[in-house]
Amino acid sequence: MADRPEVHAWHHFIGRVTVHFGPHLLLAALEGLVTSAVLALTALGLSLVFGVMRVVNVAHGEFFMLGAVLAWAISTAISGHPALGFLAALIIAPLIVGAIALVAERLVLRRLNYNPEATIVATIGMLYIIQQLALTFYGPEARPVEPPFNYRILLPWFGYSGYKLSIIAASALLLIATWLVLTRTRIGLIMRATQYDSETAQAFGIPVGRVYGGVFALGAMLAAIAAVLIVPISQAHYLMGQDPLLLSFIVVIIGGLGSLRGTVVAAVLIGLSDGIISMFFSPTLAKIIATLLVAMVLVFRPQGLFGTASR
Amino acid sequence: MTDKNGFFDLSKSGITRRKALKGLAAGAGLAVAPGFVRYAQAQSSAPIKIGFQSHRTGIGAAYGRWYEKTTAAAIKAINAAGGINGRQVEVIIEDDGTDPGRGAEVVGKFATQHKTDIVFGTLFSHVVIGSAPAAGEAKMPYFVVSEGHHVASTKLNRYVFQPGITDVKSQIQSMAPWIAANAGKKVTQIFPDFAFGYDHRDYLPPALKAQGADVIAQIAIPPTESSFTKYFPQIPAETEVIYHVMVGPAVLTFVKELGEFYGSQRPQLFGFIDSLEAVDINSPGLEFLDGSHFWEGSPRYAQADDSEAQKAYRAAVGIDDNGAAVGDPKDVSTAAHMFGCWETLYVVKKAMEDAGYKGPEDRAKLVEATEALKEFAEGPEHPQGPKTFNGKIHQCFGIQNISKVEGGKLKVVHKTKIEDGLYEAEGDYTTQAL
Numbered sequence: 001m002a003d004r005p006e007v008h009a010w011h012h013f014i015g016r017v018t019v020h021f022g023p024h025l026l027l028a029a030l031e032g033l034v035t036s037a038v039l040a041l042t043a044l045g046l047s048l049v050f051g052v053m054r055v056v057n058v059a060h061g062e063f064f065m066l067g068a069v070l071a072w073a074i075s076t077a078i079s080g081h082p083a084l085g086f087l088a089a090l091i092i093a094p095l096i097v098g099a100i101a102l103v104a105e106r107l108v109l110r111r112l113n114y115n116p117e118a119t120i121v122a123t124i125g126m127l128y129i130i131q132q133l134a135l136t137f138y139g140p141e142a143r144p145v146e147p148p149f150n151y152r153i154l155l156p157w158f159g160y161s162g163y164k165l166s167i168i169a170a171s172a173l174l175l176i177a178t179w180l181v182l183t184r185t186r187i188g189l190i191m192r193a194t195q196y197d198s199e200t201a202q203a204f205g206i207p208v209g210r211v212y213g214g215v216f217a218l219g220a221m222l223a224a225i226a227a228v229l230i231v232p233i234s235q236a237h238y239l240m241g242q243d244p245l246l247l248s249f250i251v252v253i254i255g256g257l258g259s260l261r262g263t264v265v266a267a268v269l270i271g272l273s274d275g276i277i278s279m280f281f282s283p284t285l286a287k288i289i290a291t292l293l294v295a296m297v298l299v300f301r302p303q304g305l306f307g308t309a310s311r
Numbered sequence: 312m313t314d315k316n317g318f319f320d321l322s323k324s325g326i327t328r329r330k331a332l333k334g335l336a337a338g339a340g341l342a343v344a345p346g347f348v349r350y351a352q353a354q355s356s357a358p359i360k361i362g363f364q365s366h367r368t369g370i371g372a373a374y375g376r377w378y379e380k381t382t383a384a385a386i387k388a389i390n391a392a393g394g395i396n397g398r399q400v401e402v403i404i405e406d407d408g409t410d411p412g413r414g415a416e417v418v419g420k421f422a423t424q425h426k427t428d429i430v431f432g433t434l435f436s437h438v439v440i441g442s443a444p445a446a447g448e449a450k451m452p453y454f455v456v457s458e459g460h461h462v463a464s465t466k467l468n469r470y471v472f473q474p475g476i477t478d479v480k481s482q483i484q485s486m487a488p489w490i491a492a493n494a495g496k497k498v499t500q501i502f503p504d505f506a507f508g509y510d511h512r513d514y515l516p517p518a519l520k521a522q523g524a525d526v527i528a529q530i531a532i533p534p535t536e537s538s539f540t541k542y543f544p545q546i547p548a549e550t551e552v553i554y555h556v557m558v559g560p561a562v563l564t565f566v567k568e569l570g571e572f573y574g575s576q577r578p579q580l581f582g583f584i585d586s587l588e589a590v591d592i593n594s595p596g597l598e599f600l601d602g603s604h605f606w607e608g609s610p611r612y613a614q615a616d617d618s619e620a621q622k623a624y625r626a627a628v629g630i631d632d633n634g635a636a637v638g639d640p641k642d643v644s645t646a647a648h649m650f651g652c653w654e655t656l657y658v659v660k661k662a663m664e665d666a667g668y669k670g671p672e673d674r675a676k677l678v679e680a681t682e683a684l685k686e687f688a689e690g691p692e693h694p695q696g697p698k699t700f701n702g703k704i705h706q707c708f709g710i711q712n713i714s715k716v717e718g719g720k721l722k723v724v725h726k727t728k729i730e731d732g733l734y735e736a737e738g739d740y741t742t743q744a745l
Binding site: 024027028031035082135139140141142144146147150152154158159160161233234235237239240243275278279283284 | 367368369370372373375376533536537538540541542543544560561562563564567568571572573574589594595596
């Protein structure tokens, strides 16, 4: 009986919970916050596009993947200290992805008149096109990008990547910057006006078409930035867009479509619960609970935790 | 639903009867285009067609690419030496997407559309297990280079063979004594959560037990996982050896995060090179691997005592002394596994010659001729080493390499013997009807 591995595993589990509870909770929280940080940026992009344009961008995860793949291409092209290549990637990759998104928006979404159903179908098509182009030109390998710095923080119980902590900080700064742009600038005002009522906005001379183009590009850029931040710890791969897309949907549904605050709160909630449940129980259970949470929100509060009911 | 642009209204797109007929005619034209043409003359002049089920996309893509390169090199060598039974060999590649469902479809496509003589290829065990019934149904000989124990377990069917690479059960059994004697007695296992990983889960504990060592924890990780730190707290503190075998695109992340978690204060590490296949062991963040050990089917790095056959094989496939593509040091191969493609194709050649194989009507003869094979001598056709073959369980047995990471290279420190990996057959395929 005692030599059965699962019995051992159970004893270790109990031992772990009693002896190592503190350190493991810390590790779980750190991992969860890194997930939250990346998720918040990615989901914010999806949420902005939905909030302003009222369309669902199924290709959002592929913009994320493009960001990572371009980060690899840019950082490999630039020699010297890895930080140089990384910084260049952090600036150039989102710009290229934004430009691609803008072209896609002009060529496809605008011609569909932003019809919600047609947009879903069209962005599914874009998803496959971008994915297959990445496979053709970048290849099927997972390729690493060197982090700008390699610093291992030594805690009494385990080591932790200093770079991962910097992701949390970078993401927080970017979220604050986005919030400032949305609430304190003229561009933000125009975006909010378009979100509130696009027809009235148009009547007041706001170029709604251009706002849509800009918002779509901005959404894609946020995903790309998130990907550049994560790629030094998780490698660029042409299929990497699937999980972020799914998790972004979960976050956006829980937080409320189009709500920045809701998106951030939901991302932290999902990230932390994923980290903690994965650590103490199992990662599969974490996914089950997140999905269940989505179902509950859809049933009891369809507009999301912070969303406003549709007018 | 507002459909302002008539997006869903097919009547507006103006498909006339004439256009529809044109479309049909074009489709029919495609069906008789080259590739679908059957050789009208006697079969002796037509090439032997091998359907290659390849992981071109999906999580096995890095393996797929190198399996294709190795296969191309082997076919080039076979054709240059006169082909099989005087006929040239042609390989037709279909992508299985590293997906069991698609794998089965691909086998069906080879059988009914391409009408290949045999099907060959793939690595990932769930794809093999998913495809095997389709091969059995089509009575299509299916030669895999998969490494899992599923073929030898005799749970598949009479048409599935693994003559070019050893299976996990045999690998574990022959290496367990070395692990127990040199690495440590308390072992924690980390493995992927699907068939291949379960072979490790099921066969390591008894193999170590027999050597007086214990598996004290088993951690299964989904093969599509992209972040691993959250699993590491499950590793018991008293662990002396971490036995790791991971697959998929995130293997580098896995090893890196293991390094961040432990630093130099790590337990001993014994890994299957699968955890780093197609990855440069000198990638930043992997320094902590120095001094750790790996299983390798065939060594990635050229060794001092390499045979002439091994050198010729490496040159033919196009890998340099570091196991990377000649001319692109960053393109690291899947050297530990892909030799199996080369060796399997030579087994197919031998069996087809023994059977006097002429065409698909001789497939049953080919199966019996393969089952009759007993051993493969080390040499240009079998550069990894000598092998024996058990026709009852359709599985070969060979030597394993244990390599140590030393100065940024993998150096073979121990080679097992064929006998170390032999086990009692669990069944007998030859009793199944053809």
